[in-house]
Amino acid sequence: METLAVHHTHDSHADTRVPDPHQDTFSKTILGFWMYLMTDCILFATLFATYAVLHNSTFGGPSSRDIFSLSIASIETMILLFSSVTCGLGVLSAVHSKKNQIILWFALTFVLGASFVAIELHEFSHLVLEGNSWNRSAFLSSFFTLVGTHGLHVTVGLFWMIVMIVQVLLSGITVATFRRLVVFSMFWHFLDLVWIFIFTIVYLMGVI
Amino acid sequence: MSHELSLKEIKKEWHGTLKSYVIGFITSILLTAASFYIVIAKVFTGSVLVLTITMLALAQAIFQLRYFLHLGQEAKPRWESVVFYFMIMVLLIIAIGSLWIMHDLNDRVMSDMTNMPMEKHHD
Numbered sequence: 001m002e003t004l005a006v007h008h009t010h011d012s013h014a015d016t017r018v019p020d021p022h023q024d025t026f027s028k029t030i031l032g033f034w035m036y037l038m039t040d041c042i043l044f045a046t047l048f049a050t051y052a053v054l055h056n057s058t059f060g061g062p063s064s065r066d067i068f069s070l071s072i073a074s075i076e077t078m079i080l081l082f083s084s085v086t087c088g089l090g091v092l093s094a095v096h097s098k099k100n101q102i103i104l105w106f107a108l109t110f111v112l113g114a115s116f117v118a119i120e121l122h123e124f125s126h127l128v129l130e131g132n133s134w135n136r137s138a139f140l141s142s143f144f145t146l147v148g149t150h151g152l153h154v155t156v157g158l159f160w161m162i163v164m165i166v167q168v169l170l171s172g173i174t175v176a177t178f179r180r181l182v183v184f185s186m187f188w189h190f191l192d193l194v195w196i197f198i199f200t201i202v203y204l205m206g207v208i
Numbered sequence: 209m210s211h212e213l214s215l216k217e218i219k220k221e222w223h224g225t226l227k228s229y230v231i232g233f234i235t236s237i238l239l240t241a242a243s244f245y246i247v248i249a250k251v252f253t254g255s256v257l258v259l260t261i262t263m264l265a266l267a268q269a270i271f272q273l274r275y276f277l278h279l280g281q282e283a284k285p286r287w288e289s290v291v292f293y294f295m296i297m298v299l300l301i302i303a304i305g306s307l308w309i310m311h312d313l314n315d316r317v318m319s320d321m322t323n324m325p326m327e328k329h330h331d
Contacts, residue, residue, distance in 0.1 A: 022285075023211060026213055030288075031288060031291075035291055038291050042302065045303055050306070070244070070247070070248070074240075074244055081236050081237065081240070084272075088228075088229045088232075089229060091224055092225070092226060092229070095224070173215070175218060178215060185224075186277060189277050192272065192276070196268050196272070197265055199240070204261050205258060205261065207247065208247065
């Protein structure tokens, strides 16, 4: 204890009256999960860079102008944005200790997320059936990798949501379930953030 | 030393409010609609168009980081912001570096290869 006390007096400005804001499990978990999100962001950065480098390498196959539908991508954008808000409102209901509202908002987020994945899978199967699969050209490889990785994240989020809805139903709003709801909402908002750039770089710039 | 927080204290640590979600939602919709309209109506062309929709996407990203992910509102020292800015630095090195090098290689080597199928047709 004495060494600790000596350690503290090194910094004359350290305010020891209040506990360190980063030493509790909640703050540590949030920071840790934020670091994971940032590394995930770098994963997406490499895929975006790959797409940007290869998007003209169509090898005689279709270009982005021939195969992308801006209306479908816009609907996907709106669905994901709506789900991002419903997810946030779900955590807000947890703050207000309204268990039924949490279930309702997260069920809505799940339905929106599932529709997003369904539309994306429909788009992918349409491309593959027309012979524009990932092995057609470097452009399509990079497209499927980038958009598919995002879709995979959303799919993982869907399973995560089922687990959390069950946890809230069983244990109610506790320190642990609230923390998990917050961590999940960070993940879900992050996926919406990545989608803005997929919408802009892949779809909007693709049809110009 | 380690001080565990109660549920009530944790709820205070989280910065989301109804207002923040409404602001984030409305600005995101407006910015998405703006970039969609600019592309559909061909308000600009070429690099001006690309630059405009890039700026709109960045603006939306900043709004969502602020109002959905509550970045920059954590207790000091702001480790989350520090990690974020470091990530941006790595991201820029990867993105700009890849484009720069591959563009350079394209100019030197690849330009002949990408035109090859076309040239064969001409011959």
